[in-house]
Amino acid sequence: MIRAPLQRLPLRSIDNYEGLITMQPDKTTQLWMLETMLVSRAYEDAIKAAYMEGKTPRFNMADGPIPGEMHLSSGQEPCAVGVCAHLSPADAVTATHRPHHIAIAKGVDLNAMTAEIFGKVSGLAGGRGGHMHLFDPTVNFCCSGIIAEGMGPALGAALGRQLRKEDGIAVAFIGEGAANQGAFHETLNLAAVWNVGVVFVIEDNAWGISVAKSASTAVPNNAERAAAYGIPGYHVAENDPDAIYATAREAIERARSGDGPSLIEIQTLRLEGHFLGDAEAYRPEAERESKDERDPIPRYITQLRGAGHLSDAEEAALRNSAAARVDAALAFARSAPLPLADDALTAVFA
Amino acid sequence: METATQTPTTERLTIARAMATALAGEMRHDPNVLVMGEDIAALGGVFGNTQGLLEEFGPERVRDTPISETAFIGAAVGLASVGMRPVVELMFVDFFGVCMDAIYNLAAKNSYFSGGKMPVPMVLMTSVGGGYGDAGQHSQCLYGTFAHLPGMKVVVPSNAYDAKGLMVAAIRDQNPVVFMYHKALQGMGWLGTEKGSVVDVPNDSYTVDIGSAAVVRKGNDVTLIGFGNTLHTALKAADRLAQEGIDAEVIDLRSLVPLDRDAIANSVTRTGNVVVVDDDYLSYGVSGEVITVATERCFKSLQSAPARVAFPDVPIPFSPALERPWLPSPEHVVTAVRQQLGAGE
Amino acid sequence: MTDITIPDEMWEDGQQGVLGTWYYKSGERVEAGQVIGEVLTEKVAHDIEAPSSGTLTLVVAEEEALSRGQLIARIE
Numbered sequence: 001m002i003r004a005p006l007q008r009l010p011l012r013s014i015d016n017y018e019g020l021i022t023m024q025p026d027k028t029t030q031l032w033m034l035e036t037m038l039v040s041r042a043y044e045d046a047i048k049a050a051y052m053e054g055k056t057p058r059f060n061m062a063d064g065p066i067p068g069e070m071h072l073s074s075g076q077e078p079c080a081v082g083v084c085a086h087l088s089p090a091d092a093v094t095a096t097h098r099p100h101h102i103a104i105a106k107g108v109d110l111n112a113m114t115a116e117i118f119g120k121v122s123g124l125a126g127g128r129g130g131h132m133h134l135f136d137p138t139v140n141f142c143c144s145g146i147i148a149e150g151m152g153p154a155l156g157a158a159l160g161r162q163l164r165k166e167d168g169i170a171v172a173f174i175g176e177g178a179a180n181q182g183a184f185h186e187t188l189n190l191a192a193v194w195n196v197g198v199v200f201v202i203e204d205n206a207w208g209i210s211v212a213k214s215a216s217t218a219v220p221n222n223a224e225r226a227a228a229y230g231i232p233g234y235h236v237a238e239n240d241p242d243a244i245y246a247t248a249r250e251a252i253e254r255a256r257s258g259d260g261p262s263l264i265e266i267q268t269l270r271l272e273g274h275f276l277g278d279a280e281a282y283r284p285e286a287e288r289e290s291k292d293e294r295d296p297i298p299r300y301i302t303q304l305r306g307a308g309h310l311s312d313a314e315e316a317a318l319r320n321s322a323a324a325r326v327d328a329a330l331a332f333a334r335s336a337p338l339p340l341a342d343d344a345l346t347a348v349f350a
Numbered sequence: 351m352e353t354a355t356q357t358p359t360t361e362r363l364t365i366a367r368a369m370a371t372a373l374a375g376e377m378r379h380d381p382n383v384l385v386m387g388e389d390i391a392a393l394g395g396v397f398g399n400t401q402g403l404l405e406e407f408g409p410e411r412v413r414d415t416p417i418s419e420t421a422f423i424g425a426a427v428g429l430a431s432v433g434m435r436p437v438v439e440l441m442f443v444d445f446f447g448v449c450m451d452a453i454y455n456l457a458a459k460n461s462y463f464s465g466g467k468m469p470v471p472m473v474l475m476t477s478v479g480g481g482y483g484d485a486g487q488h489s490q491c492l493y494g495t496f497a498h499l500p501g502m503k504v505v506v507p508s509n510a511y512d513a514k515g516l517m518v519a520a521i522r523d524q525n526p527v528v529f530m531y532h533k534a535l536q537g538m539g540w541l542g543t544e545k546g547s548v549v550d551v552p553n554d555s556y557t558v559d560i561g562s563a564a565v566v567r568k569g570n571d572v573t574l575i576g577f578g579n580t581l582h583t584a585l586k587a588a589d590r591l592a593q594e595g596i597d598a599e600v601i602d603l604r605s606l607v608p609l610d611r612d613a614i615a616n617s618v619t620r621t622g623n624v625v626v627v628d629d630d631y632l633s634y635g636v637s638g639e640v641i642t643v644a645t646e647r648c649f650k651s652l653q654s655a656p657a658r659v660a661f662p663d664v665p666i667p668f669s670p671a672l673e674r675p676w677l678p679s680p681e682h683v684v685t686a687v688r689q690q691l692g693a694g695e
Numbered sequence: 696m697t698d699i700t701i702p703d704e705m706w707e708d709g710q711q712g713v714l715g716t717w718y719y720k721s722g723e724r725v726e727a728g729q730v731i732g733e734v735l736t737e738k739v740a741h742d743i744e745a746p747s748s749g750t751l752t753l754v755v756a757e758e759e760a761l762s763r764g765q766l767i768a769r770i771e
Contacts, residue, residue: 057713057760058735060482060542067483067670119483119669130485130668145487146445147417180416182448208417210393216416341675344667358726362718539715539733539740548718 023246027309029085031318033241034304036084037077037297038322040101043110044072044272046326047100047117051276065118065334068130073101075239075271078296079203080105082244083171083264086252090168092157094150095143097132098203102173103143108136114329120336127339128347140168148174148181151200155191158198158255169197169255176265177208179222188229188263197255199248200263205270207283226263236266239296242303269294360550364537366398368510368551369475372517373400373437375555377407380435383521384411386422387439387475396441397477398538399531419449423474427456430470435521440476443530444490457526458501469524473517474502479532479579479629481677482541486665489673493577493628494635496528497606503527503560504606508535508581509547512604515558523560532579546582561608565617569599572623572687575614575640577603580627580678583659587627587683596687606636614640615647622653625686627678632660654690659683696771697747703763706736712761715740721753725770732768734761745770 025033047070054064061067073080076098084105087093095102103113109124116123117131124136132145140157144150154172161168178184179202191198202222206213219225226233232254234247244266251262271291304310363371377383385400391414394401404412415422419440426436440446446453453474461469480489497504503525507513513531520527535547566581567588576584581602588598599617603610618624624644628637637658644656659682667673706712715735725731725745732743745751749770755761 057711058715058758059540061484061540062482062542062670068668069484069488116668119671123669127669127672128486128665128667130483132487133485133668145485146447149448177417180418182418182420208388209396210389211414211416215414338671339669341672344672344676345662345664348664358729361729362731364716364718537716539735543716548716 023249024242025085025245029245030242030304030309031314033078033081033085033245034297034300034310035318035322036081036105037241037300038318039325040077040080040104041074041297042322042326043100043104043329044074046330048072048272048276050118050330066131067119069097070131070276071098071274072272072276073098075269075291075295076203076205077101078239078241078244078300079173079201079266079268082241083173083199083201083248083252085245086248087171088168089139090161090166092140092154092168092170093142093173094154094157094170095141095173096147096150096175096178097143097145098175099132099134099143103134103136103141106141107139108134108141109138110325110329111332112136114333115336118333118336119338120333121339121343122332122336126343126347128344148178148183148187150174151178151183151187154200155187155196155198159194159196162197162258169199169252171199171201171252173201173203175208176202176204176206176213176222177211177216178202179225180216188226188231188261191261192229192231195258195260197258198261199251199255200261201248202263202265203268204265205268207270207274209274221265223263223265231260232262234262234264236264239266239268239294241296241300269296271295358553360552362548363510363514363551364398364543364548365507365510365513365531366395366536366538367401368514369399369517369531370394370401370403371551372514372521373403374406376518376521377403377411379555380521382433383435383437384413384429385437385439386413386415386426388415388417388441390414390439395439397531397533397536399475399536400439419445420452423449424452424456426472426474427452427460427470430472431460431468435471437473437475437521440474442488443476443478443492444487446476446492446495453502453526453528454499458499461525462501470526471524473520473527473529475517475529475531477533477536478530479534480666480673481534483668483670483673485668489666491530491532491630491661493530493606493630494639496530497609497636497639498634501526502607504530505560505604506530506532506578506606507604508576508578508602509549510551511549512558512564512602514551515556516560516604518555519557519560522557527560530578534579535582544579544582546585558604561605561610563604563610563613564602565599565613566602567598567600569597570621571597572625572690573599573601573614573617573621574625574627574683574687575601575603576627577606577636578629580629583678583680584627584683586680587687590680590684591687596691598687603640609639609643611643611647614643618644618648619651622651623687623690624656625683625690626656626658626660627683628658628660629678630660631663632658633663635660657686657690659686696769697749698766699743699746699768699770701734701761701763701765701767705734705741705763710737712736712763714755714757714759714761714767717753717757719751721751723751724749725751734767743767
């Protein structure tokens with residue numbers, strides 16, 4: 001597929017999304033986004049508590065019902081809901097080592113996902129993958145732990161849909177650290193050259209483990225890098241579901257119409273450490289302390305109430321149903337049986 | 351109560367501290383040594399092996415890198431070509447997929463391609479090993495992968511004494527050395543540590559020869575061969591076998607390339623039985639290589655078929671119920687030895 | 696005989712400390728200045744140095760939660 005002559009597309013900077021009035025989400029969508037964020041946050045809080053079981057007083061990553069690493073998405077929920085609000089099960093999503101909010105927004109089976117995180121036989125992969133390797137083909141969601149390596153598969157999924165003339169595009173979620181990895185540059189270039197309907201979403205939480213973005217990245221905003229590949233780059237300065245929704249809508253419609261790839265960069269917020277157990281000594285004290293003031297969920301609730309879209313009773317109902325869903329998923333996971341040792345030797349080859 | 355009249359000459363160190371001590375010592379006496387990698391400067395390394403270096407040597411010589419392995423490992427090759435001695439960290443060996451070209455096609459081959467005129471004196475240090483729930487992309491050992499490709503030395507310390515000596519030797523070596531340190535031996539706040547790896551380490555600078563194995567327990571009935579984490583597995587098995595009247599000799603390979611084939615052959619010729627313990631994947635790796643040495647050189651002395659205990663040829667599963675039964679353990683080794691020795695009855 | 700206790704400033708109110716690892720066993724000889732173990736708090740791993748030389752006696756075990764001011768080892 002040959003592209004039209006290379007164009008240098010102007011950088012769209014969505015600092016003031018109110019200008020895109022026709023792209024804002026309607027009330028139903030806003031309530032879906034809030035509900036999904038509430039489920040996601042309740043989930044991360046429950047997983048955090050379960051993860052810490054057996055790991056006190058002395059933290060040993062191998063102990064407890066959920067061993068290994070745990071990367072929570074608290075604070076980054078708007079990125080997941082603002083993008084996934086536009087997606088259907090046929091659209092493919094690849095995500096990273098910090099996947100839970102995206103999996104939830106994409107509609108991954110919460111019970112099977114939780115059982116997988118607990119390493120149980122009823123998990124998505126019978127316990128073989130765990131928290132960083134969640135695969136749900138029914139909604140075309142997968143994630144993995146090597147930085148930037150989900151971008152190529154997203155490109156391929158979208159290309160495959162185009163070749164098969166099927167509906168469906170793809171979205172790859174990455175962190176800002178991934179923008180310095182070879183796969184980022186190769187994939188953007190290839191997606192542009194082949195005009196593939198894939199959207200790349202950078203969740204910029206400003207920290208790659210202990211290294212700040214300013215110390216690792218040659219440009220202030222990764223959205224600018226899109227110009228190097230002749231594709232549109234969007235910079236969303238606010239960790240706000242409506243702003244993200246509006247931006248994602250434009251990029252996703254472009255992908256669906258055959259107009260090719262886009263890069264979206266969202267300034268989001270990581271409320272927990274890189275991984276649980278991380279003391280975050282590298283993060284400036286002031287930044288650690290101001291995090292809770294910038295929590296996007298209370299801000300969105302205030303915004304919806306101000307618009308008359310949410311009452312006390314509605315908020316309470318959403319919180320209760322979120323808690324119930326999360327409780328049910330954890331209960332399902334805890335009561336599920338462990339796999340047998342010999343199960344480790346199967347499913348290597350189909 | 352005694353008062354101290356002289357400063358101690360040794361310290362009891364974890365492998366992480368021993369690595370940091372070795373790096374600091376070499377950086378003090380050679381201004382060409384520098385260290386680069388992800389989170390190795392301000393954080394002192396995710397595995398604690400570069401603690402204190404940024405404070406002492408500054409950001410020009412101790413550099414946090416972006417997540418750009420192919421660029422900074424390629425850069426290490428370039429640094430080495432103009433007289434620097436870079437030590438680079440690949441945070442998890444499992445990440446080699448994004449940078450293997452710089453390692454096996456450049457670092458490992460430049461000396462050969464230049465007839466020895468452009469050696470690559472760099473150290474690639476990298477964490478290996480699982481057993482704590484980090485799943486298939488963060489738990490691998492991959493010893494065989496690196497040992498198989500010509501042009502790079504490969505060392506695997508089992509304790510802090512060897513870790514310091516091998517690191518000093520690696521930095522001084524004119525060749526690329528892959529220094530593979532096992533996470534279960536590091537001694538970090540967030541993971542358990544094998545106590546046997548925490549040993550007294552001389553404060554002075556010293557080297558452990560690359561390419562030399564160590565007999566860490568003398569015995570006559572069977573040779574157990576381990577390295578890194580599995581050296582401790584072998585020692586524990588030897589203790590249990592002793593209770594059954596079986597006297598095991600335990601060899602710590604310490605280096606995979608060059609491999610101390612003489613040490614293997616000398617021991618197996620004497621004992622006649624050998625079990626290799628390797629926590630890498632079973633097939634096409636170190637365990638197979640060691641058994642081949644024993645078979646080729648000790649055939650007439652063998653009293654039983656050489657055996658190996660290794661991780662099966664499957665991606666490392668997340669769930670402890672799936673992973674732990676298959677990690678090489680002292681029980682597995684004892685069973686293998688009993689089968690070998692019982693076969694003679 | 697020298698007591699080794701947790702300094703009051705090692706962590707703040709509301710935080711926790713735990714004995715991480717001992718590098719020596721009871722009965723072993725240690726020299727003044729050697730790092731003999733580590734205490735883990737929520738932020739940092741703290742080295743425990745032997746204040747004098749002599750025979751070490753451990754008073755708390757690994758993984759035990761600690762209070763500030765608590766006796767953790769003796770040297771004589």
